[in-house]
Amino acid sequence: MTVTLFIPCFVDALFPQAGISMVQILERLGHKIVCPEAIACCGQPAFNSGYWDESRVVAVKVLEQLRDAETVVIGSGSCGAMLKNFYPGLFADTPHEKLAKAVSERTWEFSEFLVDKLGVTDLGARFPHKVTFHDGCHGLRELHIKKPPRALLSHVQGLELLEMTEAETCCGFGGTFAAKFPMISAAMGEVKCASAIETGAEYIVSNDSSCLMQIQGLLSRQGNALKTIHLAEVLNQE
């Protein structure tokens, strides 16, 4: 099928490898990939700060680009939640309401798309490392994605998944929250990092690059060797 890939702004600018991996994986599975040039962001930063008009300026653009998309796949639970859960409310009582709902229904988070929609769990990947998985809050509680990433990881050769006790605890990123309340954000992140370190894993894997940015930022500052990596990159290793 033709898959329209939504690449969030921070993946585009900071973590392109996650996006590239998604393209390569989906192409290997025989799908045609489209990446609309005009989409750079879902509008979540402004939305979360309460500036819904400014958010709509971005989101309208997204909706128009996705109008004819058959299936939309997003490699971020957070942006996925924005499109799926928040667009309909953001556009309530506006001319775009219907389109927002339609796009919402066609949108999938990457791991959910592979497992629940395509029924694929084994991508033939090999990653001989100990990893622990971080459940990004939006993916977990807005989109209810818990099993798909683990199903995918369980088929990666050589990979050992060590669950951390605080897997479901927020990493403290929260978009602009991390900048507005840095001390709380960092304190939350420390809890996450400590829990991950305790497992003895070499990598923290997540389906959300924004969480990984926060976690990696803290780990590097602490001088810890534990690394972060996006799920798609793990699944793309041979």
Next chain:
Amino acid sequence: MSTFASQFLQDAGRATDNSDQRRFIRTALGNYEIARDRHKGSFQDWQGARQLAAGIKWEAVNHLDKYLEQFVLKLESRGTKVHWASTGLQARETILQIVRKKKAHSIIKSKAMTSEEIHLNDALEKEGLQVVESDLGEFIVQLRHETPYHIVFPCMHLRRGEISALFQRELGSAPTNDPEELTMIARRVLRKKYITADVGITGANFAIADAGMVSITENEGNARLTAALPKTLITLIGIEKILPRLEDLALFLPMLATMGAGQQLTCYNTLYAGPRQPGESDGPEEWHVVLLDNHRTQLLADTEQRDALHCIRCGACLNVCPIFRNVGGHAYGTTYSGPIGSVITPHLRGLQDWKHLSNASSLCGACTETCPVKIDLHHHLLQNRRNAAQEKPAFLERFAYQIFSLLVTKPALWSLAKKMGRAMQPLHKIIQGTPLDPAKSWTQSRELPRLAPESFKDWWRKRR
């Protein structure tokens, strides 16, 4: 920034710096979680129970007029005096009038967050009355001249040694680390108060409409003594505490116990139906029930957030909240802390002054996931943010989002921004940490990620 907001930043900063205290709170709440989950397991269908509870509270809140009327009629028919208070001031005045009329000197009080909300103790003390909190936790924070740290566990921030030191200082007791002995010290003081107090004051967990009864849940038996011994009893109830039917308690009592303290059922659950009736051997001679609005009807009028009135004050959302866990209850500076506090405080005390609490959240949704009556907590935080920005946008912030919106909707501009960012990146190292650093709030505790030499879009374009 409101003064409350800058106070919050200061207090939150101090709290997060105290890693010992944070670890202590996290351990305590971790133990709570284990107990809570064990008892959640005794519900056959926990999600079904939540749905049912939410439905019952929906019914109560959306027909509040009808159920309150029913409740009051029943109460009055057995001789209880019911008072309505629109504001905190009115509630305080009503209570003061009652105690004045009784020529009371001393008052014994059991735990009531509504009384914290209207600063009742201060008002009573200004009147020259002696007020003693009978709940052990409340008694301790009262001795420390503090507000409760948590709506269910008022002194959870204190360690045994601190309590012992406090008792030595304030009550002249001998040092001890034994929890039972500490309880006994407080009990010896309190026993006298129950007997000598002229008036008792309690809160309520539920007001049962069809039965005209008040349900109070507690673990120490102190509320029972507070209600039973003084001749006059005053009960202060928020109007949202209504449950339609007595049988609803069969769901709500175990639910409150499980989510509140991780118990199957709280030790003492008492129903109060009225003052002492002819032929009865105990109970107060006079019972006054004060029904408190204090902006609750305003929240009721807000169709988007009305469900916040479903709250049964179990405190479960505080317990799981990573913000609460790290900054603690006092940093909030409000009566109701944690997620529910961040949702309702702007309604109770003004949006512009208190919007910072709604912003101080990563919107992780742990609160919404746990709330037994399914209040849409974290989405309400988003709505508060929207309402605050709509009502009074911050000029610079809005401008920044306007620029950002422009950047990400014009591919050429976005591409230029990335190029410029890459060019500036080496310069950032020089100014990092200085007042010139635009990313200072990030870099003070974290490394900044590096912009990729080739963005995804560059790669994609080249490939095609």
